[in-house]
Amino acid sequence: MTPALETSKGYLGSALKQQYQDDGFLFPIQAVSSEQAAAWQAELEDVEAKWLNNGLPKPLNQYRRSASHIVMPLAAEIASHPAILNSMSGILGDDLMIWSCEFFIKEANTTHIVSWHQDLTYWGLGETSDQCTAWLALSPATVASGCMNFVAGSHKNAIVPHTDTFDENNLLSRGQEIAVDVDEDEATAIELQPGQMSLHHGLTFHGSGPNTSDDRRIGVAIRYVNPNAMQQVADRDYAMLVRGADRSGNFINIARPADYFEPHALKMYDEVRDDKTSALSAGLDSGTKMYTGSGKTL
Numbered sequence: 322m323t324p325a326l327e328t329s330k331g332y333l334g335s336a337l338k339q340q341y342q343d344d345g346f347l348f349p350i351q352a353v354s355s356e357q358a359a360a361w362q363a364e365l366e367d368v369e370a371k372w373l374n375n376g377l378p379k380p381l382n383q384y385r386r387s388a389s390h391i392v393m394p395l396a397a398e399i400a401s402h403p404a405i406l407n408s409m410s411g412i413l414g415d416d417l418m419i420w421s422c423e424f425f426i427k428e429a430n431t432t433h434i435v436s437w438h439q440d441l442t443y444w445g446l447g448e449t450s451d452q453c454t455a456w457l458a459l460s461p462a463t464v465a466s467g468c469m470n471f472v473a474g475s476h477k478n479a480i481v482p483h484t485d486t487f488d489e490n491n492l493l494s495r496g497q498e499i500a501v502d503v504d505e506d507e508a509t510a511i512e513l514q515p516g517q518m519s520l521h522h523g524l525t526f527h528g529s530g531p532n533t534s535d536d537r538r539i540g541v542a543i544r545y546v547n548p549n550a551m552q553q554v555a556d557r558d559y560a561m562l563v564r565g566a567d568r569s570g571n572f573i574n575i576a577r578p579a580d581y582f583e584p585h586a587l588k589m590y591d592e593v594r595d596d597k598t599s600a601l602s603a604g605l606d607s608g609t610k611m612y613t614g615s616g617k618t619l
């Protein structure tokens with residue numbers, strides 16, 4: 322395991338900011354203690370036990386995997402944590418909004434993978450640097466458990482062509498895969514201990530392999546934007562202000578949930594999902610199914 326980078330309460334010094342600009346990612350950052358990560362994992366597992374078969378309008382996995390901060394207080398709490406925001410402010414500035422929060426879970430000994438892709442391909446936000454993802458490990462992310470791999474410097478590309486595979490084994494919604502050669506020998510394995518996180522730019526080439534370990538691999542991918550980011554494909558877009566101010570008004574502001582799956586939050590969730598789906602599905606034949614059940618989501 323790589324030793325954690327030196328930060329002050331998460332704040333990044335100028336050398337680390339430069340490293341992010343050069344490589345398109347940064348890791349490992351000790352965002353919270355391993356005890357805090359374990360407490361969040363326990364809360365997530367309580368939510369799973371309580372809500373899996375509790376009459377939610379959509380499968381629990383969908384809420385967990387896409388825009389969970391709208392309906393799950395745990396997701397909003399994690400994504401608002403000061404140490405994570407302190408790191409993020411070094412990349413995006415003092416005004417920070419959550420665009421999406423997604424629990425990326427690979428169950429023990431399962432074959433699901435994430436193909437090589439660039440996040441920004443289907444977000445409708447263009448090729449902006451006004452976004453960044455923090456990926457926080459709640460359980461160990463190792464090569465054996467299917468940690469992410471990043472290609473340093475690949476964020477200097479534009480959005481490269483992607484092919485839709487719709488492979489059931491792929492956790493991405495379209496099974497989208499970079500259609501140019503990715504030199505996997507050049508990739509860095511992003512191993513993280515519980516409580517550590519990586520940061521990555523939405524143009525960075527990345528993917529992850531199967532979980533061959535006996536433990537669940539649980540990551541929380543938090544997509545942040547600053548208020549300068551702007552939706553260019555869907556009619557509107559949404560974000561939750563978590564630090565500073567929004568002086569641009571490019572996003573409809575979403576309130577932090579007070580409780581799990583409240584009716585007004587579920588309604589807002591559907592609106593957000595419809596708009597995000599229209600950006601994500603741009604270019605698809607009408608009638609193509611974006612949600613195929615098990616693992617897939619936005």
Ligand SMILES: O=C(O)CCC(=O)C(=O)O
Nearest residue numbers: 425435440469529540542
């Ligand atoms: O969790 C993974 O393995 C992949 C996550 C990912 O692609 C992302 O956070 O952008």
